[in-house]
Amino acid sequence: MQKQKNHSSAPNITPKEYGELAKKASPPSPSFKTIPLAFLFGGSICCLGEALANLYLAMGFPEPDARGLVSITLIGTSALLTALGFYDDIAKLAGAGTLVPITGFANSVVSPALEFKSEGFIAGLGGKMFVIAGPVLVYGINAAAVYGLVLWIFG
Amino acid sequence: MERIGTDTLRFSKRPAVLSWASVVGDKESQGPLGKYFDICHPDPSLGMESWEKAESHLQTEAVEKALQKGGLEPENVQYIFAGDLLNQCISSTFGLRGLGIPFLGQYGACSTMAQTLGMASLFVESGAASCAAAVTSSHFCSAERQFRLPLEYGGQRTPTAQWTATASGCAIVTVPEKAPSSGVRIRDVCFGRITDLGIRDANNMGAAMAPAAASTLLSYLRDTQTRPQDYDLILTGDLGKVGSDLLQQLLRREGMDLSGIQNDGGLMLYHRQEQDVHAGGSGCGCSAAVLCSLVLRRLQAGELKQVLFIGTGALLSPTSTQQGETIPSIAHLVALENSRQSSL
Numbered sequence: 001m002q003k004q005k006n007h008s009s010a011p012n013i014t015p016k017e018y019g020e021l022a023k024k025a026s027p028p029s030p031s032f033k034t035i036p037l038a039f040l041f042g043g044s045i046c047c048l049g050e051a052l053a054n055l056y057l058a059m060g061f062p063e064p065d066a067r068g069l070v071s072i073t074l075i076g077t078s079a080l081l082t083a084l085g086f087y088d089d090i091a092k093l094a095g096a097g098t099l100v101p102i103t104g105f106a107n108s109v110v111s112p113a114l115e116f117k118s119e120g121f122i123a124g125l126g127g128k129m130f131v132i133a134g135p136v137l138v139y140g141i142n143a144a145a146v147y148g149l150v151l152w153i154f155g
Numbered sequence: 156m157e158r159i160g161t162d163t164l165r166f167s168k169r170p171a172v173l174s175w176a177s178v179v180g181d182k183e184s185q186g187p188l189g190k191y192f193d194i195c196h197p198d199p200s201l202g203m204e205s206w207e208k209a210e211s212h213l214q215t216e217a218v219e220k221a222l223q224k225g226g227l228e229p230e231n232v233q234y235i236f237a238g239d240l241l242n243q244c245i246s247s248t249f250g251l252r253g254l255g256i257p258f259l260g261q262y263g264a265c266s267t268m269a270q271t272l273g274m275a276s277l278f279v280e281s282g283a284a285s286c287a288a289a290v291t292s293s294h295f296c297s298a299e300r301q302f303r304l305p306l307e308y309g310g311q312r313t314p315t316a317q318w319t320a321t322a323s324g325c326a327i328v329t330v331p332e333k334a335p336s337s338g339v340r341i342r343d344v345c346f347g348r349i350t351d352l353g354i355r356d357a358n359n360m361g362a363a364m365a366p367a368a369a370s371t372l373l374s375y376l377r378d379t380q381t382r383p384q385d386y387d388l389i390l391t392g393d394l395g396k397v398g399s400d401l402l403q404q405l406l407r408r409e410g411m412d413l414s415g416i417q418n419d420g421g422l423m424l425y426h427r428q429e430q431d432v433h434a435g436g437s438g439c440g441c442s443a444a445v446l447c448s449l450v451l452r453r454l455q456a457g458e459l460k461q462v463l464f465i466g467t468g469a470l471l472s473p474t475s476t477q478q479g480e481t482i483p484s485i486a487h488l489v490a491l492e493n494s495r496q497s498s499l
Contacts, residue, residue, distance in 0.1 A: 009161075009162075009370055009374035009377055010348075010370050010373075011369040011370060011373065011405045011408070011409070012409065013352070013366075013405065015352045016353075018352040018354075018366065019352070019353055019354070021404060021405075022354060022359070022362040022365075025397050025400045025401050025404070026314070026315045026362060026397050027314040027315065027397075028314070029311075029313055029314060030314070034311070082309075085307060087307060087309050088306070088308065088310075090309070091309025091310065091311070092309070092311060094309075095311045098309050099309060099310070104309065107307070107308065108308065110307070111304070111306070111307040111308040111309075112305045112308070114306075115300055115306060115308075116305075118204065118205040118206070118207075132304070132305075132308065
């Protein structure tokens, strides 16, 4: 921050003192409520994933295919709920519970695609689709490459 | 016009507010002031294909309605001062391009209503215009996509976050002789200085803006040698809950008590708890709609006699936030009075 020239009517308080005052005046997130809700919603999504895996296995899919189908089903459902406008209402309650699982990733791709459609299919939908998920892809893929390299050398 | 003290301009003509209008969205119309707005839109898109067009249309309607209420045609208005939150102020330029009124774009973030009203009254006072308009707008959906995240993104808002109002307000200022029916006069303006006490959280703009409001209010009170108790209402906009608390604390440190006198547009526009707007409303349109509905109406009726309208703006951008900068803020003050009262 640039140092300000003090004029006579400026409130008589230093940025440090004001920072403390502002912190006291700003209510924190109600974590006694948000953390249990995130746990319940996140846990439920994982249970749903397990149930789907068992269902696909029972239908005769081999294990890797069944696991893949679970991801596809969860992504598809999140995308559909986002497009229908329900996902954000659920996420408002669930918080990290819907953000952390694969459902959050699907929502972070579909929501900008919907939002920026008004700027056209190329610059809008296409260009902005990964505006939130982009960093996850960049660092996720890089981390995977590093992990693969480590595995290849020592594995 | 005379300059009093360091920052205040006192008008001798006392420009009149001839007419005003407010246009709001559905959530705003369900708030405590719902019945005072001129036009309410249940559909936030206003039937347009983009949120930006919808916001532009809010401004068009606010100006047209204010002109109609004042019995004016666009050609009777010599200047229009307008601004909004969108990049390059496109809500104003696109919304007002059809009117053919000489246009001066303004940017003061959420202080824009006070800035445009101050400029319009300054033009009328100086004789540059006999009639000038001030208008601003904001739209929840257009602001979210520019400043935050897509509407359907599943995120949580922090308790200190404020809700950008879908609203527009317009006021028409004229020389008093042209507004015999109006009882609202503009006595003083006090344009603020940029203030920054180091707040970085873009989800806590009330805290960022409270020092600017305090600074401008203290300048004005010192320049005019008045106290908060000399006013019926000190209307800030939009500090919300956190910023209002902080403003009151800052003034208390200077030995002044604002309780019962200060209210905030962001706290008046919504039922804060039931409508889930966290710390309150914000956006240029929030204080504009509150001013151009209940407050001007009560001034006109004489229920309020002396009002200080202090628009507060957080002068940040998505880029400055991403670069980790602190939030510089501004507050502009317009002193309004009922003309049938002896002035201070």
